[in-house]
């Protein structure tokens with residue numbers, strides 16, 4: 001287990017398309033374990049492999065009930081408009097912005113053994129999934145943000161939202 005370095009916004013790597021995972025081997029397990037440590041240390045809600053410099057289609061997310069590993073994820077269907085607008089990213093430290101995401105998503109992915117998983121996510125988990133999913137295609141939330149804030153204080157001053165349901169993805 002090890003903490004990996006998180007790639008920052010200016011790095012062109014974050015703009016690349018990640019490649020499908022074919023080998024569900026020990027190396028994949030090590031990457032995922034390291035990503036767990038890295039996400040916990042950074043106190044984030046989500047982390048994509050590209051954010052630690054690995055162009056593989058996988059991410060992990062933790063919305064408060066343990067870490068979920070999503071490998072070769074697919075977004076099958078999306079519905080509604082998420083009530084949570086504010087979003088952050090560990091690759092864009094400090095800043096946050098408002099992004100519209102679906103309220104519900106129906107998704108498919110594989111776990112670390114390669115087994116297929118089908119899930120329906122809503123609320124913060126749906127938002128988080130969409131944010132991480134975008135990372136795999138070189139998209140950052142700043143591309144989609146309707147408004148950006150230089151830090152959380154500026155966001156709080158500009159909105160009446162409470163502090164719940166936030167996270168750095």
Ligand code: CO
Pocket residue numbers: 088089090091131132135168169
């Ligand atoms: Co992110």
